[in-house]
Structure formats: C-alpha cells, structure tokens
Amino acid sequence: MAATSPFIAGNWKMHGLRTQLDQLRILADGLEGHPSLARVAICPPATLLAEAAHMLMGSRVELGGQDCQSEASGAFTGDVSAEMLADAGARLVILGHSERRTLHGETDAKVSAKVVAALRARLEPIVCVGEHSDDRKAGRAVRIVEGQLAASLPDRLAGARFSIAYEPVWAIGSGVTPSSHDIAEVHDAIRRALMARFGEQGARVSILYGGSVKPDNAAEILRIAAVDGALVGGASLAAADFLEIIAAA
Numbered sequence: 001m002a003a004t005s006p007f008i009a010g011n012w013k014m015h016g017l018r019t020q021l022d023q024l025r026i027l028a029d030g031l032e033g034h035p036s037l038a039r040v041a042i043c044p045p046a047t048l049l050a051e052a053a054h055m056l057m058g059s060r061v062e063l064g065g066q067d068c069q070s071e072a073s074g075a076f077t078g079d080v081s082a083e084m085l086a087d088a089g090a091r092l093v094i095l096g097h098s099e100r101r102t103l104h105g106e107t108d109a110k111v112s113a114k115v116v117a118a119l120r121a122r123l124e125p126i127v128c129v130g131e132h133s134d135d136r137k138a139g140r141a142v143r144i145v146e147g148q149l150a151a152s153l154p155d156r157l158a159g160a161r162f163s164i165a166y167e168p169v170w171a172i173g174s175g176v177t178p179s180s181h182d183i184a185e186v187h188d189a190i191r192r193a194l195m196a197r198f199g200e201q202g203a204r205v206s207i208l209y210g211g212s213v214k215p216d217n218a219a220e221i222l223r224i225a226a227v228d229g230a231l232v233g234g235a236s237l238a239a240a241d242f243l244e245i246i247a248a249a
Helices: 022-031 046-056 082-088 098-103 108-120 133-137 141-152 180-198 200-204 218-222 239-247
Strands: 007-011 039-043 061-065 092-095 124-129 163-166 206-210 229-232
Touching: 007 092, 007 163, 007 206, 007 239, 022 039, 022 046, 022 061, 022 239, 039 092, 046 061, 046 082, 061 082, 082 108, 092 108, 108 124, 108 141, 124 141, 133 141, 141 180, 163 180, 180 200, 180 206, 180 218, 218 229, 229 239
Parallel strands: 007 039, 007 229, 039 061, 061 092, 092 124, 124 163, 163 206, 206 229
Antiparallel strands: none
C-alpha cells in the first residue's frame, strides 16, 4: 500500500533571490485547473519564506524550509528554529538531506532531534536517507538506508504526518540516476521498515525519490510502483521544468 496521491516537492537549496520569486507565481498559476492530483510543495531559502508565503496564499503550493535547529531558541548564531520557519509561513521542512549529513556532519541522532523539533512546531518533516557510492558498489545500500531510518525517525512520529525521501548521495546533482530496479529495491525496503515500525501508518507514508530528477526522466521514475513522488533539486528552480515533472506524476 502506498500514499494516496503523488507528492512532488522542490528544494531550491542555496539558490534564489527575491527577483526569482516570480517563478513561484508562475508555478501557482500553472497549477490552476491542472488535471494533476499531485500534492506540490516548494522549499526556498529561509530568506524568501515570508514573502513566498504571502505570494502562495490560497494556491495549491505548500511551503517548506530546508533545515531547522533542534532547539527552539538560544545562542545558535546563524541557525533557524522550527518555530521560526513556521512563523515565516512554512508548513513542512526537509531534514537529514545528504548535503547536511555530509557537509555539516549531521548524524542520525541529530536528524532525529530535528524531527522532534519540527513536530513541536507543527511542521511536517520530509526525512532524507540514502547511501554513498561505496555503499552501493559494495551491496550495502539497503542496509545503510534501513539503519538511517531506524536511527533518524523518533517514536514521536507515530500518528504524525511525515514523508521519506530516498536520495542516493552519488546521484544528487550528478545527472545520473539508479536503475528502476535499484530504486524499487530500496523503496520497497523503506516501506517494509515503515510498516514494521509504524504499522498501518507506515503503509500510507509517502516515499519520494530524489537525485537528478528532471523533466526528461521524471515519468520513468514516477512510474515505478514503489515511488510515491519526488524530491526535486535544480529542476524546481524553473517553474516550467517543475510543472513538467508535476504533470508526469
């Protein structure tokens, strides 16, 4: 059993100035009357959240942050709390993205603490997991992902709405995607782990694929039975490209 409707989320990463907010308006307008039943979210930099929330009010596009501090407030210069994201208009937050895990040394325990923070602020977490190329080559991909799931998902997620994004680290920004078989294998393992941990709730959690998703490969990826949607990076920066991906869902 999978999520009832596809979920397509865009992650702008460290891209985007106020001059690029017109892409959100184009995206929202493009979804008006669109036949796709996909759920759509966009996660711009924190500097754009408040203005984006005003621009997207009343549209189909949900708004999310890209990360949050596990504490609600304090002497954490440069950090943004989950409460701050919610105050700016976010309703979701990406946590445990491979770039945070790799570049900032975030552990599974840290990701789990951030998930608790997101729930505290009534934000819906999108929790990312994925293996490095060495793990894939050694046949450890499923075991690595299962371990990340076990340690990154706190028990407090029971009864809460959340999503999982499988993003093989070696595929992100590389232009290379795993085979359909490899994607399905990991997504099936994630589903089994979620159902073992959360029961019927685990059958309904959206499992997204992330890693070089583009208009020309979105349909093939989204046709995989175990894939419930996509976490889209660079292709979400241009509304026209993102709308093509949404249309493929």
